[in-house]
Amino acid sequence: MTDAAPLLEVEDLRVEFGKGADTASVLNGVSYRVEAGETLAVLGESGSGKSVTAQTIMGILDTPPGRITGGAVRFKGEELLGADRERRRLLRGESMAMIFQDALSALNPVYTVGAQIAEQFRFRRGMSKKDAMVRAAELLDQVKIPNAKQRVKEYPHQFSGGMRQRAMIAMSLALDPELLIADEPTTALDVTVQAQIMELLDELRRERDMGMILITHDLGVVAEVADRIAVMYAGRIVEEADAATLYAHPAHPYTRGLMASVPRLDSSRGQLDPIPGLPPSLTNIPPGCPFHPRCAHADFRGRAPQSSVSGDRCRTELPLLRVLEDPAAGPEGHRAACHFAEQFVAASPEEVLTP
Amino acid sequence: MSDPILSVRDLVKHFPITQGVLFKKTIGQVHAVDGVSFDLHPGETLGVVGESGCGKSTLAQVLMRLEPPTSGTVTFDGEDLFAKSGAALKAWRRDMQIVLQDPYTSLNPRKTVGDIVGEPFEIHPEVAPKGDRRRKVQELLEVVGLNPEHIRRYPHQFSGGQRQRIGIARALALRPRVIVCDEPVSALDVSIQAQVMNLLGELQTEFGLSYVFIAHDLGVVRHLSDRVAVMYLGKIVEIGDSESIYERATHPYTQALLSSVPVPDPSLRGKREVIRLTGDVPSPADPPSGCRFRTRCPKAEAICAEQEPPLVAGESSDHPSACHFAEVRQVLPVA
Numbered sequence: 043m044t045d046a047a048p049l050l051e052v053e054d055l056r057v058e059f060g061k062g063a064d065t066a067s068v069l070n071g072v073s074y075r076v077e078a079g080e081t082l083a084v085l086g087e088s089g090s091g092k093s094v095t096a097q098t099i100m101g102i103l104d105t106p107p108g109r110i111t112g113g114a115v116r117f118k119g120e121e122l123l124g125a126d127r128e129r130r131r132l133l134r135g136e137s138m139a140m141i142f143q144d145a146l147s148a149l150n151p152v153y154t155v156g157a158q159i160a161e162q163f164r165f166r167r168g169m170s171k172k173d174a175m176v177r178a179a180e181l182l183d184q185v186k187i188p189n190a191k192q193r194v195k196e197y198p199h200q201f202s203g204g205m206r207q208r209a210m211i212a213m214s215l216a217l218d219p220e221l222l223i224a225d226e227p228t229t230a231l232d233v234t235v236q237a238q239i240m241e242l243l244d245e246l247r248r249e250r251d252m253g254m255i256l257i258t259h260d261l262g263v264v265a266e267v268a269d270r271i272a273v274m275y276a277g278r279i280v281e282e283a284d285a286a287t288l289y290a291h292p293a294h295p296y297t298r299g300l301m302a303s304v305p306r307l308d309s310s311r312g313q314l315d316p317i318p319g320l321p322p323s324l325t326n327i328p329p330g331c332p333f334h335p336r337c338a339h340a341d342f343r344g345r346a347p348q349s350s351v352s353g354d355r356c357r358t359e360l361p362l363l364r365v366l367e368d369p370a371a372g373p374e375g376h377r378a379a380c381h382f383a384e385q386f387v388a389a390s391p392e393e394v395l396t397p
Numbered sequence: 398m399s400d401p402i403l404s405v406r407d408l409v410k411h412f413p414i415t416q417g418v419l420f421k422k423t424i425g426q427v428h429a430v431d432g433v434s435f436d437l438h439p440g441e442t443l444g445v446v447g448e449s450g451c452g453k454s455t456l457a458q459v460l461m462r463l464e465p466p467t468s469g470t471v472t473f474d475g476e477d478l479f480a481k482s483g484a485a486l487k488a489w490r491r492d493m494q495i496v497l498q499d500p501y502t503s504l505n506p507r508k509t510v511g512d513i514v515g516e517p518f519e520i521h522p523e524v525a526p527k528g529d530r531r532r533k534v535q536e537l538l539e540v541v542g543l544n545p546e547h548i549r550r551y552p553h554q555f556s557g558g559q560r561q562r563i564g565i566a567r568a569l570a571l572r573p574r575v576i577v578c579d580e581p582v583s584a585l586d587v588s589i590q591a592q593v594m595n596l597l598g599e600l601q602t603e604f605g606l607s608y609v610f611i612a613h614d615l616g617v618v619r620h621l622s623d624r625v626a627v628m629y630l631g632k633i634v635e636i637g638d639s640e641s642i643y644e645r646a647t648h649p650y651t652q653a654l655l656s657s658v659p660v661p662d663p664s665l666r667g668k669r670e671v672i673r674l675t676g677d678v679p680s681p682a683d684p685p686s687g688c689r690f691r692t693r694c695p696k697a698e699a700i701c702a703e704q705e706p707p708l709v710a711g712e713s714s715d716h717p718s719a720c721h722f723a724e725v726r727q728v729l730p731v732a
Binding site: 087088202203204205232233234235236237238240241259260261262263264265266268285286288289290299300301302303304305306307308313314315316317318320321 | 448449556557558559586587588589590591592594595598613614615616617619620643653654655657658659660661662663664665666671673674677729
């Protein structure tokens with residue numbers, strides 16, 4: 043394939059769970075790309091499909107119950123969805139690796155941490171047990187675990203939460219992958235440890251020029267490390283832009299609602315502006331724009347419209363992710379799936395949402 | 398200022414570490430809460446922040462009399478809480494309720510919402526006569542923003558945010574004066590979290606509640622609290638009104654915590670100073686001598702290992718701060 047192909051390209055990915063009337067449409071056409079050395083943050087709440095997308099990319103989605111019903115995942119131009127199991131197995135670890143939220147359940151409690159890392163060197167690189175353990179200790183040292191030569195012989199329960207997450211990062215980096223998917227890597231950690239782990243991940247990505255997909259629900263973490271951000275809602279990407287653009291003038295009412303929901307450290311008491319209602323059931327996604335029942339701007343709810351946005355279109359016509367004319371956006375542009383995105387882009391983040 | 402409704406003095410809770418099966422002998426103590434003092438005034442919210450293992454949930458358990466204290470006193474409305482027994486204890490339980498973190502495990506899956514929210518009335522029948530209970534439960538559901546017609550549904554038919562509302566309705570049933578909230582919004586998605594936080598704020602105004610609000614999320618705590626106590630390894634290291642803690646923190650641990658919180662603003666990336674703590678929290682079974690934070694503290698000197706710093710306000714700190722070298726340091730970006 044040509045060199046121009048991006049490191050990873052996901053195109054119109056569709057995944058369903060269940061059968062008949064209970065079919066849950068978990069992914070409804072997700073597209074994104076990641077280049078080498080770049081951090082793409084995938085932001086969304088529970089059930090938005092961010093983890094299922096990652097599992098499909100890695101080829102670890104449980105099928106059944108899951109079903110990939112369409113789309114493509116290309117790694118350096120190579121189509122992965124039709125590839126045979128052996129090829130996918132070889133790519134895992136070697137080309138792409140993943141770290142998970144809960145390191146304690148991702149590590150095997152009956153093997154030492156070192157043995158679990160060394161396993162990859164033994165079976166994929168044909169190293170001897172002894173050499174593999176030496177390499178494992180080197181890796182633990184690289185992820186800044188103090189006293190790595192001793193700790194390599196310890197079991198996961200002897201590690202603290204932050205150290206387990208470091209051990210899992212070491213494991214994922216063993217075979218020098220080009221793409222790292224981090225699924226909520228710091229959600230279970232305390233804030234001081236979270237800062238350490240995010241710094242480590244960012245450092246390793248820079249050193250190795252890896253592409254990174256950071257899956258998270260934390261708007262703070264995203265703002266600190268992401269180059270580009272994709273916001274997911276009900277199995278779709280509803281907005282995508284570089285980090286500065288997305289935070290400075292979000293174009294989708296959902297993104298704006300998320301930002302208004304976060305209590306800030308640097309401002310004191312007052313009402314938050316939460317998004318009303320609940321995310322839709324994936325077995326019964328509303329017609330038109332999936333966000334319209336919660337959207338403050340779709341005026342069918344009988345309220346006076348807060349801007350000139352009008353509602354009927356929102357109920358009937360699915361807004362597609364399209365490129366916006368946003369002069370302030372970076373070279374990758376600013377895309378949003380809202381019929382009225384242009385009006386939001388023009389306003390400051392707080393403006394339209396405050397009645 | 399009015400008299401405190403809840404007054405905690407030198408509260409200590411140690412858990413024994415035992416060895417042996419038949420003849421258990423105690424080989425150590427986990428110092429979960431180690432000398433905590435604070436006052437809670439009527440209508441006030443006291444935020445308690447700290448990392449996992451700092452003792453904030455044990456504090457909640459002891460305050461609710463779910464665990465007996467090792468030593469120390471708590472007075473509620475001027476009366477000694479730990480001296481209460483029998484009818485007096487039962488009567489007090491109406492005045493103080495708790496909301497728990499996990500909305501999935503804190504509701505009995507085999508009971509309907511009506512049974513769960515109505516159970517306090519079974520235990521305290523004097524609050525609502527039998528014929529009146531259904532109506533009372535429906536009122537409570539409405540107060541917390543749930544559909545009163547859902548009274549016959551089971552917890553699994555509700556989302557996480559709705560379940561947390563059920564837990565709040567249950568806590569409100571007996572019209573308590575103080576509610577201890579133990580990480581009430583940590584398990585919720587951000588848009589739902591904001592809804593529940595607004596609800597807690599509205600209920601406080603409506604019913605004149607006082608909250609002890611325990612959380613690890615510093616943004617959430619700032620948003621809801623009048624005063625904030627920062628805990629580390631079983632001790633309060635700094636306490637003061639919200640503004641002085643967030644704007645003029647003087648304890649290095651508070652400063653490190655505040656600076657570690659990622660700020661949702663990419664334009665500040667790299668411009669913010671982050672105080673990185675090294676290492677992990679020491680084991681509460683064997684806390685360091687002197688100041689407990691000294692093993693991770695960037696300012697630690699010899700005196701810190703020898704003398705435990707008292708929690709007092711001084712020249713360099715306008716609010717109590719337990720550090721030999723307390724000093725104000727701007728850690729949050731200036732808005």
